[in-house]
Amino acid sequence: MAAERPIPVYTNLADLYSNLGASLNHAVRWNNLAEEFQKRFGRKPAYIARAPGRVNLIGEHIDYALFGVLPAAIERDILIACGPRPVPASSPISEAHHSPGSVIAENLHTKYARQVFAPARKASVSDEVGEDKVHVEGWHLDINTKELRWESYVKAGYYGVLDHYFKSDVSNANATSPIPVDLLVTGSVPAGSGLSSSAAMVVASTLAFLAVNGKLDDQSNSLTKGELVKMSMENEKRVGVNSGGMDQAASVISDASSALFISFFPTLKATPVPLPAGSVFVCANSLVVADKAVGAKRGYNLRVVETLVGARVLARALGVPVGEKERITLREVVGRLLGEEKEHELDVSDLQKGLERMAKEVEVLRPKGVPDDGELGVTMEEMIEMSGLPEDKFRDVYLSWVEVEATHFQLYKRAKHVYAEALRVLQFRQTCLDVSAGSPAGNDSGSNAALERLGQLMNESQTSCAELFECSCPELNNLTQLARKAGAIGSRLTGAGWGGCTVSLVAEDKIQSFIEQIRDTYAPYKGLEGEALSEVIFATRPSSGACVYKFE
Known part of the structure; x- marks a missing residue:
């Protein structure tokens, strides 16, 4: 190990x-x-x-x-x-x-x-x-x-x-x-x-x-x-x-x-x-600083509560047992649904199958009859009712330790992102392992195909972060779009979001031209040269x- x-x-x-x-x-x-x-x-x-x-x-x-x-x-x-x-x-x-x-x-x-x-x-x-x-x-x-x-x-x-x-x-x-x-x-x-x-x-x-x-x-x-x-x-x-x-x-x-x-x-x-x-x-670097402390009630802390409550509501809908004071996670919902035991953790292939199943099961969280561009969230009162807990116990379990602020809570969108993103991680991992194991080893076309697949997963992740988890921001959206136009195989935000950095997968022979094009097209970078430019955008190998x- x-x-x-x-x-x-x-x-x-x-x-x-x-x-x-x-x-x-x-x-x-x-x-x-x-x-x-x-x-x-x-x-x-x-x-x-x-x-x-x-x-x-x-x-x-x-x-x-x-x-x-x-x-x-x-x-x-x-x-x-x-x-x-x-x-x-x-x-x-x-x-x-x-x-x-x-x-x-x-x-x-x-x-x-x-x-x-x-x-x-x-x-x-x-x-x-x-x-x-x-x-x-x-x-x-x-x-x-x-x-x-x-x-x-x-x-x-x-x-x-x-x-x-x-x-x-x-x-x-x-x-x-x-x-x-x-x-x-x-x-x-x-x-x-x-x-x-x-x-x-x-x-x-x-x-x-x-x-x-x-x-x-x-x-x-x-x-x-x-x-x-x-x-x-x-x-x-x-x-x-x-x-x-x-x-x-x-x-x-x-x-x-x-x-x-x-x-x-x-x-x-x-x-x-x-x-x-x-x-x-x-x-x-988008050069947008996300102050987690200032935005926590509507950002990071709110997302934590939404994913936890979404897990309880989903478990209840699927007949998965949950303790009254337990804050079950979305990962634990999958495990219990598939009969996972503490001593026998699901292997990666079984977890992947479970996540593929959850892409369908999560639809029970979606409000009935609401179009994609409609309000997919629920009010505080509706959320408490969906949890099956009395209001005082709900507030004790989910709200007594954190401050949140929202008119509607996006249980469906957050759970949909988490399950899809967790599946993308396993698919990204498996693509890398397939190349390493020699399925297309030493084969340039195979390696290129793998990079294209990784890039596709990164792009899907960015879309999900922006539309379902809503942790992106206009500058990050713009920067990832400009990155793809500049030749990135894939580009997404990295870190908590609401500011900070993007990460782009770029072909080795295009690094310099890629950086120059981003410098020329992303407004906050214009005029930057030398060390000032390398402070905000740089290539790295793992x-x-x-x-x-x-x-x-």
């Missing part, structure tokens, strides 16, 4: 670069970072930790319904050069940078100021994660989740290392402490673009502190990739982000030239899916996951 492999620790840069992809000049970035670290701290780094961003190729808004998704790591990444800081025995501990485990963190981007901080041992133990303060067993660091700063993600990564490896009681005279460390951070994942720069930052930070404290040296007894995913998920919660694990798994477990099939039921699992030869993706380079 990919999740059970150890974190790669390289000592040969040629081996490392061969797994990262070829769209960026990685050697120049890594060398510049190491040289700049030496200039600033007076010695070369001991390690460079790398964690890539990710792009979700297909499978939008179905993870919280517990269906699998298909992201891939991208070449753009977060790099953290790091090394232990020698502290003379006579140094005053009262100064922060001389304290045990103290951190001096700098960033190559000039807008991010130098930070100095140190963890403090606590006399009492608490696992509470609050709004203003964060507590880890035996340790304390401040993270203000109301005003996130770049160093908050560095601190978040540090917490996992403190929590797992430095638990000694404060009263113990032999308690071990983390060593002082210097960090220099750089990143090529555009922030706020939906490509998971925050998850990459937390993963890279976690790895940096593990490496400097010697926790990756013993490869026979070191952290596995799966364990790093779990640690990073917990760490990111420290900055107020509750993640389902897709971002961290893609950043950590991905293989070069492969997507990652991540399933969430009954537990999180991740398996590589080799992509056909010539699979190059172009990420394009890259390998997180790793560490150790300087000899």
